[in-house]
Amino acid sequence: MSSRERILGRVRRALADVPATERDGTAYERAVPRGYLREHGERSVAETVELLAENLADYRAIVHRCTPADLAATIAGMLAARGAKTVLVPPGLESEWLAAADAERIADRAESTPDELDRVDSVVTACAVAVAETGTIVLDGSPDQGRRRITLVPDHHICVVRVPEQVVSSVPQALERLDPARPLTWISGPSATSDIELDRVEGVHGPRTLEVVLVGD
Amino acid sequence: MRVALFLTCVNDTLYPDTGRAVVKLLTRLGVDVDFPMSQTCCGQAHYNTGYRHEAEPLARHFSDVFGEYEAIVTPSGSCGAMVRELYPRMGERARAEGRGDTLAATLAPVVPKTYELTEFLVDVLGVTDVGAYYPHKVTYHPTCHGLRGLGLADRPRRLLQAVKGLELVELPGAEECCGFGGTFALKNSDVSAAMGADKVRNAEATGADVLCAADNSCLMHIGGTMARLRTGMRPVHIAEILASTEEEPAA
Amino acid sequence: MSGTFVGMPAFPKAAHEAVHDTTLRGNLRHATHTIRGKRAKAVAEMSDWAELREAGKRIKDHTLRHLDRYLLQLEESVTAAGGTVHWAADADEANEIVAHLVKMTGESEVVKVKSMATQEIGLNEALEAEGIRAYETDLAELIVQLGKDRPSHILVPAIHRNRGEIRDIFSKEMSEWGRPAPEGLTDTPAELAEAARLHLREKFLRAKVGISGANFMVAETGTLVVVESEGNGRMCLTLPETLISVVGIEKIVPTWQDLEVFLQTLPRSSTAERMNPYTSTWTGTTDEDGPRSFHLVLLDNGRTDTLADEVGRQALRCIRCSACLNVCPVYERAGGHAYGSVYPGPIGAILSPQLRGVSSEIDASLPYASSLCGACYEVCPVAIDIPEVLVHLRERVVEGGQVTTNGNKVVLKPAKGHAAERAAMRAARWAFSHPGALRTGQRLASRTRRLHPRTLPGPGKAWSGTRDLPPVPAEPFRDWWQRTQGGKGGAK
Numbered sequence: 008m009s010s011r012e013r014i015l016g017r018v019r020r021a022l023a024d025v026p027a028t029e030r031d032g033t034a035y036e037r038a039v040p041r042g043y044l045r046e047h048g049e050r051s052v053a054e055t056v057e058l059l060a061e062n063l064a065d066y067r068a069i070v071h072r073c074t075p076a077d078l079a080a081t082i083a084g085m086l087a088a089r090g091a092k093t094v095l096v097p098p099g100l101e102s103e104w105l106a107a108a109d110a111e112r113i114a115d116r117a118e119s120t121p122d123e124l125d126r127v128d129s130v131v132t133a134c135a136v137a138v139a140e141t142g143t144i145v146l147d148g149s150p151d152q153g154r155r156r157i158t159l160v161p162d163h164h165i166c167v168v169r170v171p172e173q174v175v176s177s178v179p180q181a182l183e184r185l186d187p188a189r190p191l192t193w194i195s196g197p198s199a200t201s202d203i204e205l206d207r208v209e210g211v212h213g214p215r216t217l218e219v220v221l222v223g224d
Numbered sequence: 225m226r227v228a229l230f231l232t233c234v235n236d237t238l239y240p241d242t243g244r245a246v247v248k249l250l251t252r253l254g255v256d257v258d259f260p261m262s263q264t265c266c267g268q269a270h271y272n273t274g275y276r277h278e279a280e281p282l283a284r285h286f287s288d289v290f291g292e293y294e295a296i297v298t299p300s301g302s303c304g305a306m307v308r309e310l311y312p313r314m315g316e317r318a319r320a321e322g323r324g325d326t327l328a329a330t331l332a333p334v335v336p337k338t339y340e341l342t343e344f345l346v347d348v349l350g351v352t353d354v355g356a357y358y359p360h361k362v363t364y365h366p367t368c369h370g371l372r373g374l375g376l377a378d379r380p381r382r383l384l385q386a387v388k389g390l391e392l393v394e395l396p397g398a399e400e401c402c403g404f405g406g407t408f409a410l411k412n413s414d415v416s417a418a419m420g421a422d423k424v425r426n427a428e429a430t431g432a433d434v435l436c437a438a439d440n441s442c443l444m445h446i447g448g449t450m451a452r453l454r455t456g457m458r459p460v461h462i463a464e465i466l467a468s469t470e471e472e473p474a475a
Numbered sequence: 476m477s478g479t480f481v482g483m484p485a486f487p488k489a490a491h492e493a494v495h496d497t498t499l500r501g502n503l504r505h506a507t508h509t510i511r512g513k514r515a516k517a518v519a520e521m522s523d524w525a526e527l528r529e530a531g532k533r534i535k536d537h538t539l540r541h542l543d544r545y546l547l548q549l550e551e552s553v554t555a556a557g558g559t560v561h562w563a564a565d566a567d568e569a570n571e572i573v574a575h576l577v578k579m580t581g582e583s584e585v586v587k588v589k590s591m592a593t594q595e596i597g598l599n600e601a602l603e604a605e606g607i608r609a610y611e612t613d614l615a616e617l618i619v620q621l622g623k624d625r626p627s628h629i630l631v632p633a634i635h636r637n638r639g640e641i642r643d644i645f646s647k648e649m650s651e652w653g654r655p656a657p658e659g660l661t662d663t664p665a666e667l668a669e670a671a672r673l674h675l676r677e678k679f680l681r682a683k684v685g686i687s688g689a690n691f692m693v694a695e696t697g698t699l700v701v702v703e704s705e706g707n708g709r710m711c712l713t714l715p716e717t718l719i720s721v722v723g724i725e726k727i728v729p730t731w732q733d734l735e736v737f738l739q740t741l742p743r744s745s746t747a748e749r750m751n752p753y754t755s756t757w758t759g760t761t762d763e764d765g766p767r768s769f770h771l772v773l774l775d776n777g778r779t780d781t782l783a784d785e786v787g788r789q790a791l792r793c794i795r796c797s798a799c800l801n802v803c804p805v806y807e808r809a810g811g812h813a814y815g816s817v818y819p820g821p822i823g824a825i826l827s828p829q830l831r832g833v834s835s836e837i838d839a840s841l842p843y844a845s846s847l848c849g850a851c852y853e854v855c856p857v858a859i860d861i862p863e864v865l866v867h868l869r870e871r872v873v874e875g876g877q878v879t880t881n882g883n884k885v886v887l888k889p890a891k892g893h894a895a896e897r898a899a900m901r902a903a904r905w906a907f908s909h910p911g912a913l914r915t916g917q918r919l920a921s922r923t924r925r926l927h928p929r930t931l932p933g934p935g936k937a938w939s940g941t942r943d944l945p946p947v948p949a950e951p952f953r954d955w956w957q958r959t960q961g962g963k964g965g966a967k
Contacts, residue, residue, distance in 0.1 A: 011562040017779035017882040018543040038537035043526035117763040121680040141750035154764040155713040179735035187696040187731045193754035198706040202615035203664040205506040213706025240952035264907040274869030278904040372849035405846025410937040414494045417941035418808045448942030
């Protein structure tokens with residue numbers, strides 16, 4: 008007997024006490040009450056964006072706000088302030104976003120080795136959705152966000168969120184918008200650890216600096 | 225209302241003062257209280273040590289003794305929780321073991337009418353000021369089964385706050401277990417003693433003369449630790465504080 | 476991990492040393508009290524916590540009650556997404572599968588994301604025996620691995636170490652494993668984190684094989700979820716060419732939507748954050764992004780035996796948040812090592828004796844490693860009634876009875892060493908069933924009270940070694956009641 012059959016057989020024997028009527032039906036919908044909230048509190052659109060900014064900052068992301076017209080200058084300023092000489096660019100990133108930047112553009116290519124990525128100073132991406140209640144940005148690997156590793160290896164990540172359209176209030180609302188078939192990365196502040204005395208310290212393996220630009224009119 | 229006092233085997237044997245205090249208090253509040261002489265033990269120690277089947281006859285006995293009363297009052301959060309929380313579970317387990325509904329049916333009547341003393345005072349009699357007088361500095365330790373099992377919440381504190389002359393001070397880490405835990409105190413005596421010592425140090429830091437709780441088993445452990453650590457503090461059951469009056473003050 | 480848990484003494488004996496280790500007590504007290512307050516605050520932000528908790532419990536219960544169906548659905552969806560599913564009935568089989576998969580790649584080293592399942596099966600030791608070196612990359616796991624130590628906490632395996640001890644371990648041991656710690660390393664947490672970053676970076680960048688567990692597996696989509704903080708998880712999940720995930724079969728949730736419950740309750744319960752820094756989800760493989768080959772090893776190793784127990788099966792709801800450890804007064808004083816398992820604390824006290832059985836000394840003692848205070852149940856985000864299961868397992872120890880071991884129903888004998896207790900419990904039950912006998916005993920105690928010692932010899936020392944005995948009163952209550960007709964006679 009294969010282990011697969013063995014395990015499945017054990018599971019079925021273990022559940023001998025579960026009534027056949029329950030086992031036969033698709034009881035899922037009835038089994039799970041979803042009395043919890045779809046979002047916490049009532050906020051206007053502007054307040055939701057404000058909450059996102061607050062919660063991002065609370066977990067040590069650096070938050071910038073600008074209009075679409077100022078975006079290129081804002082990004083250029085961030086890269087310059089950082090002293091970034093090179094910047095990773097996902098294939099579908101809007102080219103105007105980096106129009107004013109001096110840093111050398113490095114394309115996100117399948118052949119790049121992790122060591123090569125490690126030598127790049129910064130990365131600029133868009134995002135799929137941002138969650139206000141938790142201060143989270145989610146990347147889904149779309150062309151304007153690139154492969155997962157490009158937002159991981161460089162030490163400085165600039166992420167652009169289009170507000171208010173990319174902002175949701177809550178985790179349930181975020182999941183509704185996301186496609187599980189895509190590889191997702193949920194990011195809430197820069198890399199951190201609680202492993203020393205259960206106290207939070209920022210800055211371990213992921214980018215130690217996370218800058219989020221909330222762009223909107 | 226026919227009210228029975230379920231004193232508990234520990235109080236009956238070791239803490240009769242608590243029993244006398246409950247009688248005095250309830251009588252003062254106009255309750256006609258009876259003490260059925262055939263009462264013994266709720267079976268909690270058996271149940272919680274893993275001897276559920278030994279606890280069953282005790283639970284049935286409890287139901288026989290107390291089933292006819294309209295309310296059953298006990299000055300113990302943990303014995304109260306045994307009846308209210310665990311008697312139904314014993315019935316369910318018996319059913320799951322293929323022994324039918326007999327045990328569940330036997331125990332069901334006593335479950336909803338069993339009250340811990342402070343619950344009975346606040347919820348049934350509707351009083352928080354029981355006319356007590358107790359001129360001491362007191363800190364209150366909410367015992368686990370009362371706090372988390374029965375959900376006594378702030379009832380004991382509200383009763384204490386209304387006591388004339390009593391200064392109630394906050395116990396740091398109040399909701400942390402004192403380390404008694406029945407047979408835990410013996411089986412894991414090192415950890416139990418360490419928890420007890422921390423509880424006593426926290427109590428001492430309040431500057432209170434008295435540590436009050438609604439469960440003498442926990443107080444036996446805390447008091448025994450206090451005596452060993454020579455703190456000069458005393459453990460006192462809440463019933464004895466609430467029974468104390470200006471005319472007849474408790475020591 | 477060099478330390479193992481084989482041949483552990485019973486819990487009280489193991490706890491004895493920890494209780495008297497003032498450094499350890501200080502470390503644990505500091506860490507658990509820090510996180511307790513933060514968790515309470517993070518949970519209080521959620522007005523619907525009770526509803527989320529109930530939903531989490533019901534999702535897990537429902538999944539467990541249809542586990543065969545969801546396992547098959549998961550297998551199908553993972554396979555459809557480009558992954559390969561393996562089934563492992565026990566630890567040995569899981570280790571063999573992983574070792575074989577690593578060997579197929581031609582590599583002799585792997586990077587690991589912190590994973591309880593691989594700790595449970597002793598994967599690192601098994602790989603070592605096959606000539607494969609496994610590098611732990613979670614900061615706390617690294618501390619444990621470098622210190623040749625054992626984990627003592629689910630979330631923070633090195634919780635028993637303070638910053639000074641961690642500095643010493645890094646300074647002394649890092650050079651053995653790769654890049655040495657920087658000269659003059661201090662004990663500030665930021666510097667320690669930086670030292671770990673530098674030490675592990677070269678390993679991440681060259682790694683060809685990553686090994687992980689998973690927090691959740693979604694049956695309908697075949698998606699796996701890893702919740703983490705440092706980014707070591709992302710490194711291991713995305714940079715290597717081959718990813719092998721070893722996951723317990725109870726980690727399934729039916730639908731993508733179900734994650735909306737657990738992604739709210741898990742971070743707040745574990746690190747007390749609104750959201751942990753990084754959560755990765757992946758479904759099979761993705762072209763030109765991340766590993767080219769993905770293997771999922773579904774692990775039983777005692778889980779189906781646990782599932783067979785109607786009371787004990789609720790332990791399989793556990794999402795490994797470790798909130799129960801952080802509030803547990805026993806854990807705080809005994810430390811994690813005393814539990815003799817990678818699963819310490821209250822959840823460990825109900826998981827280990829179910830996954831491993833109660834035949835060993837340590838496993839038979841774990842159900843008693845609790846005062847039944849209920850703080851664990853109160854904070855559990857999937858409402859596992861840990862005290863209920865502890866008492867149930869005590870019953871298994873003292874009464875024996877039918878259990879399932881490796882899928883077979885067997886009848887356990889009552890454990891040895893409880894004979895005296897059993898006799899005492901029976902005698903007490905007899906006395907309590909005969910009020911007359913109880914009364915005789917009470918009177919005897921009262922009459923001889925002046926002869927009672929204040930401390931007890933033999934087993935009684937367990938009480939009187941640290942606590943005075945209560946004095947026995949002159950008469951039991953029932954005698955007073957009868958003598959005074961309930962106080963109405965006026966006598967005091």
